[in-house]
Amino acid sequence: MYELIILGGGPAGSAAAVYSARKQLKTAIITSEFGGQSIVSELIYNWIGTPEISGANLSANLKKHVEYYKGPFLDIIEGEKIISITKNNNVFIIKSESGKEYNSKTVLIATGSSRRKLEAINADKYEHKGITYCASCDGPLFGGADVLVIGGGNAAFESSAQLLAYCKSVTLIHRSDKFRADEITVNKLLENPKFKTITNAEILRVDGEQFVNSLTYKDKNTEEEHTLNSNGIFIEIGQIPNTSFVKDILKLDENNKIIVDPMTQASTTEGIWSAGDCTNGHYHQNNIAVGDAVKAIEDIYIWIQRNK
Ligand SMILES: Cc1cc2nc3c(=O)[nH]c(=O)nc-3n(C[C@H](O)[C@H](O)[C@H](O)COP(=O)(O)OP(=O)(O)OC[C@H]3O[C@@H](n4cnc5c(N)ncnc54)[C@H](O)[C@@H]3O)c2cc1C
Numbered sequence: 001m002y003e004l005i006i007l008g009g010g011p012a013g014s015a016a017a018v019y020s021a022r023k024q025l026k027t028a029i030i031t032s033e034f035g036g037q038s039i040v041s042e043l044i045y046n047w048i049g050t051p052e053i054s055g056a057n058l059s060a061n062l063k064k065h066v067e068y069y070k071g072p073f074l075d076i077i078e079g080e081k082i083i084s085i086t087k088n089n090n091v092f093i094i095k096s097e098s099g100k101e102y103n104s105k106t107v108l109i110a111t112g113s114s115r116r117k118l119e120a121i122n123a124d125k126y127e128h129k130g131i132t133y134c135a136s137c138d139g140p141l142f143g144g145a146d147v148l149v150i151g152g153g154n155a156a157f158e159s160s161a162q163l164l165a166y167c168k169s170v171t172l173i174h175r176s177d178k179f180r181a182d183e184i185t186v187n188k189l190l191e192n193p194k195f196k197t198i199t200n201a202e203i204l205r206v207d208g209e210q211f212v213n214s215l216t217y218k219d220k221n222t223e224e225e226h227t228l229n230s231n232g233i234f235i236e237i238g239q240i241p242n243t244s245f246v247k248d249i250l251k252l253d254e255n256n257k258i259i260v261d262p263m264t265q266a267s268t269t270e271g272i273w274s275a276g277d278c279t280n281g282h283y284h285q286n287n288i289a290v291g292d293a294v295k296a297i298e299d300i301y302i303w304i305q306r307n308k
Pocket of ligand 1: 008010012013030031033034039044045047083110111112114133134137245276277278285286287289
């Protein structure tokens with residue numbers, strides 16, 4: 001029986017494991033794999049304290065830091081996908097896809113999220129070759145370029161606003177004629193002469209050579225096909241939180257994100273906390289995931305002392 005089980009080995013889960021082991025809580029960290037979403041990034045420029053680091057090295061460092069604390073207070077269980085959490089007599093029972101069961105007094109869910117992918121011909125082929133899912137990470141690489149943003153919600157407009165700071169032009173392409181983003185945000189951007197929108201567009205394909213260089217869409221009103229030239233295509237069509245396995249034990253919001261108290265990271269179920277991209281917290285970044293997880297561990301530690 002553990003005092004705490006941490007699910008996920010991204011920035012949030014890794015930070016939690018380090019803090020928990022240092023507080024000498026009997027802890028296990030269980031994860032499909034270490035590293036988190038930015039493992040695929042060529043270079044990360046905003047990991048505080050390190051001006052430049054590859055996603056692969058950041059992930060390796062997170063794992064190394066967790067392994068440093070492996071011992072009497074920390075078990076590391078890698079390669080396990082968790083499929084359910086239930087509760088029996090104040091003990092959480094965590095089941096994995098391989099059929100194993102783990103018991104704990106408390107749980108921290110840090111299973112992050114996956115980006116909703118663009119479904120168009122060649123979209124997977126050019127991922128990280130001009131097609132990107134993170135404007136704040138990759139935007140500065142496209143200084144002076146004409147870029148495209150796909151989406152119609154706040155994330156698409158906020159990414160466009162960031163890109164307008166250094167790109168020559170930003171064209172936002174949306175599948176319907178109504179934007180989901182706040183009107184005030186939309187109107188502010190529409191005032192910018194470098195920004196334009198294309199609505200009622202169905203993205204058909206992207207093309208290129210080594211890197212992407214064009215996107216073809218169909219105008220749903222006229223059925224005509226149009227091709228736009230661009231080397232930078234930013235996809236902001238939503239995120240899918242990795243939370244399906246907890247939907248019966250705690251409350252999720254309308255986007256399937258775990259509802260947490262931002263003061264403590266506590267979920268709606270006593271004994272379960274959550275941190276990072278799987279929560280309904282605003283803004284998702286490596287540094288935020290780490291900070292959320294540390295906050296959660298401080299609260300979990302107090303809860304465990306009170307409930308001994
Ligand atoms: C391409 C890309 C580039 C990015 N670049 C930057 C950047 O430059 N700077 C920045 O600050 N942010 C960046 N981000 C955002 C950043 O990566 C996320 O905010 C951060 O990874 C969130 O951390 P997390 O620990 O909450 O979740 P994640 O990183 O998503 O980690 C979740 C972990 O949980 C594990 N897991 C998931 N489901 C299960 C399960 N059922 N059972 C067991 N384990 C499970 C996964 O294997 C993974 O280890 C980028 C994101 C992307 C997609």
